[in-house]
Amino acid sequence: MTRPDAPPGAVRQGSLREWNLAVVLGRIAAADRPPSRAELAAGTGLTRATVSAVVEDLLAGRLVREAEPTPRTGAGRPSRGLVLAADGPAGLGLEVNVDYLAACVVDLTGRVRHHTVHRADLRPVSPAEALARLAGLAARARADAARQGLTLVGAALAVPGLVDDAGLVRLAPNLGWRDVPVPALLAGQPPLTARVDGVPPLVVDNEANLAALGELHAGPGVPASFLHISGEVGIGAGIVLDGSLFRGARGWSGEIGHVPVRPEGRPCRCGGQGCLETYAGQEAILAAAGLAGADLPADTATTRLAELAAADDPAASRALADAGTALGIAVAGVVNLLDLDTVVLGGGYAPLTPWLRPPVLAEVSRRVLTAAWSPVTVRPAALGGAAAAVGGAGSVVGRILARPAGWLGRRP
Amino acid sequence: MTRPDAPPGAVRQGSLREWNLAVVLGRIAAADRPPSRAELAAGTGLTRATVSAVVEDLLAGRLVREAEPTPRTGAGRPSRGLVLAADGPAGLGLEVNVDYLAACVVDLTGRVRHHTVHRADLRPVSPAEALARLAGLAARARADAARQGLTLVGAALAVPGLVDDAGLVRLAPNLGWRDVPVPALLAGQPPLTARVDGVPPLVVDNEANLAALGELHAGPGVPASFLHISGEVGIGAGIVLDGSLFRGARGWSGEIGHVPVRPEGRPCRCGGQGCLETYAGQEAILAAAGLAGADLPADTATTRLAELAAADDPAASRALADAGTALGIAVAGVVNLLDLDTVVLGGGYAPLTPWLRPPVLAEVSRRVLTAAWSPVTVRPAALGGAAAAVGGAGSVVGRILARPAGWLGRRP
Incomplete structure (x- = not known):
């Protein structure tokens, strides 16, 4: 932070x-x-x-x-x-994803003071309904923050899709959203406690971008440049270069889920074919492991998958090896192009890192020209599934730290 | 410039x-x-x-x-x-590639004042011998520059491989070079006319990087961010973001030739499999078009290929369509990741752009999430095959423009 x-x-x-x-x-x-x-x-x-x-x-x-x-170590006062201070301004982080909603509060010291995750399949739900439910979570977070003496000054909302500068979600293929005007649908929500110059009341951003920012500020030992991959139903990447998020020419970078890894392979929801998501997205992995019909919430299913893999279950092991190979093919392309030496596996991937890391590294060492003398590190995200909401809340707090005068001159 | x-x-x-x-x-x-x-x-x-x-x-x-x-438009002087000025300092650009050597001189105004290309297959030749021949070209360039009243102040040498900060070529797979200490082998060459503070006598850099820089300064109408792809025997990319070359965490970015496009496909010289180069490199295209045995110099073969394609020759047309599809798969991945809207086809690709563009755009529109509302432009490089040497010479001149005091205080 x-x-x-x-x-x-x-x-x-x-x-x-x-x-x-x-x-x-x-x-x-x-x-x-x-x-x-x-x-x-x-x-x-x-x-x-x-x-x-x-x-x-x-x-x-x-x-x-x-x-x-x-x-006292010597004379004098x-x-x-x-x-x-941990009792002044705080940021609100929100997330709508395919199978959960989340809200969290981060104080100025970077500590998470409130965190709620609500599991539900949001694909059958309209954007307005999903955002109304999220507003409910936001209201609870706000009340909890107030109880702790914190003042919420801004919110950042993560969505698994492409967002323009006005907060319009142009496309979130796994949610089935297209041209959803989030700020309008959330109008009046979340009502923040104080308005502060330099801190927008609501920023809507890509989930993988905010998760990468969360990871960047997660603590010491984080390198200045890395690729953060959020493995949910969809797969997004945040590209951090020299301590800053690289957003691309138009703000739509990081769509690693649609990098072709089997160009003539499985059809993808995006209209393409052989996209990484269709081989290494959460649903693809669970289906390959025989857990698709189990109808478990995604985090429970991921835990179950990790247990099976730890017990050398053949289907689970093969599913993770195959997903890791597909992920490794995409990662090898990214490393060849961008020459990054750290890959952080976030979201649903974090707890699966022990099984995904070996096949990812195998593909990298086969396919990356510099691999022989420039090793690539693959490690789990420190924040795991909470990263996007935490990163969003942290980005609000970061604005206060960058320009404290705005907070000091705030309007109640 | x-x-x-x-x-x-x-x-x-x-x-x-x-x-x-x-x-x-x-x-x-x-x-x-x-x-x-x-x-x-x-x-x-x-x-x-x-x-x-x-x-x-x-x-x-x-x-x-x-x-x-x-x-005069009115009164007064x-x-x-x-x-x-076009008669002061100038830069020397040099290039060793798989099948040619090149030398050029660029003056302060950005004009090319000398340009020689020597065609020869350099794979059977030792690095020392290749660099000795290049030194011969450099000497001719220097003499020609002196005849024109120009003072050479620095040289930039382009190689199709990975170069470290000391000018060591770690790996140039298509040349078969590994750990070649270029500055030591060129010691005393090229002897420049003047030593200038702030201008290194010799910089060794990746061919695709210098070609992208050449293109960036090639004239008005060049966008601030683009992907420049040099299609030679190997394929390299220069990633230009906001008017600057993106070199990656360790300086080895842009290896698009080794992005996997058919992960279980053809073996590549790099040790990988299904790399873009094996489907869309110059030799792969010529072989598919039935021109591999013709033993023509590469530029002649490319011209012949373009003629055949223009005459609707089935093998030539199919070879270019297939190469364009492979290229498009890799480009789609890059655009999904980096959100760039301009792709410049350089080197041997430039004259083939009319046939490569349609399949590249077809893959982009199939596979890029934002393609529907954010079109991607594919266009030929302004400089074509000369780009790397011209870009290298231009980078020398750029150093003079950035710090003219070094030139003014030069030692003869």
Whole structure:
């Protein structure tokens, strides 16, 4: 949850005060241990007096708080370190996927303070009905956030499809959505607690994009560039390059589910043929493993599949090996094209990583020109299935960290 | 040939004079018509006196010259416009490919002043011998440049393979090169006329990368983001995003030739199977068209193939249709992943575009999720087979434009 540096344009556009607020808050967010005012002055080049004034503003606005005093080690008053506050602004993350709805709240420190997942097959349900149910989840999240003293300042909604700048879902093939005006259908929902300059009330974005952002901020040890693959009924990818999400020329990048892996193979819902989704999507894997008729919720079915594979069940093992091979063919193409060295398996793939990793790596080592001297790492996502909603909520909080002046001047 | 803006760091690192030189030269390079000193002052915010002093330096260094005076339109002295000079520094572009060597010289205005292509199958030849022959071409280019009053300040060498930062060719599968230390083998070659701070004497780079850069600077109408595909014996891609080449996490992006299009298909020289190259590389197309045994040089064979296709020869038409389908499968994957809207067919593909375009577009429209509302354009490269050497020479010239102070302070 650390994008500490304010954009270079800010110093020109905003006032000096805005800039100083962002610089000091960014330092506090990025620090390994709570910095004192003196350390902040030394680290930023600002005067002690300026830092003190800025910190007062941040304390008053519940963006930071003083940490417990460090134990005395010598003479004089112990210095009070500063940390991000966990009782000020928070972000709301929402997700509509093929077989679940989710809502979560993330505070300024990046901690998840509320998380609800509602399992249901949403394909037979109209977009308006699905969004009405989601609004119900959002209302519960809001109430829970308020109970915890948090102020929701913005929401990000993840959908498994292609979204334009106005929040119109152009196409979500696995949901059967086409040209769904999400903001209009959600009008008035989610009613946020405070309006903040620089934080849109609602952003609609692709699920795989938000999941990749969630993973990027999931903690230390995350590389700056990686491919994040969300394996649900559909398969989406988020391409992170140098710490930023690559969205493509028109914002529609990452459709790895429709990369052809068997060009004359199975027909796909998108109208194409042999798309990765038809071989390595959740339904394809469960069908191959003989779990399609079991009518289990997807997460239960995935757990069951992992249990069967762990017990060397032949059908489950073969289903995962075949899906991993298909996934590996697509991943090999991506690595040949983009030269990424880390592949993160997210969503429903995360718990299946032990079985998907070997065939993916086998295809990569067969097919990637640089594989011999530039190994590729395949690892499970830290956030798993929750990543998109958490990433969405985190992106809201990130906007506050990048421009705290907006929050400090908010309208109730 | 216009990267006019000096990097943001320059104002901090260099002196104010260096910055002013770059800003004024950049304005002159980017202008639609020759700007006067007064127009330069108005456009840059510098004083008339500063602009005059900077222009004197640029004139003395043969970086700019005064254009013919504009016809008098009113009272007073006609203003003298300034244009880039064509008799100062120049870049040397070199290329080793599977079946040809090339050398070219590009002047500061972006014009190609020398161009030689030597056709020969270089697979049976050792790397040292191939580079010795290339040094011969370079010497001829240098002599020709000197005759024209040009000063060569740096060279860029294109190879169809993976190159590390030190110029070591890690792997060029179609040439059969592995771990070839090109700078050491070319030591003393090419001896350039002047050493210039900020311009390395020799840069070794991937052929597809330099070809894409050549195309980017080939003239007006080139979009800021595109996929450039060089179709030679091997197939490489340059991915240009927002006017910059995307090199990947480790510099080895763009290996579209090894994207699997028939995963269980033909074996490839790289050790993989079903790589695009084995279906749409030059040799695969010529073999399918029945031209493999003809033992023609590749450009002659391509011309012959185009003639046959134009005359509706069934084998030639089928060979191009099949290659276009394979290419389209790979391109569909790239567009799904990166959301690019322009595909440029370069190298040996350029003259075959009329026959490759329809099957490529057919696969794109079948397989790309956004194709229905976001059309993809497929067009031939402006530079064709010369692109990599021209792009390489242009990249040298680009370094002079970005930092003219290095040239002005050069050591003879």
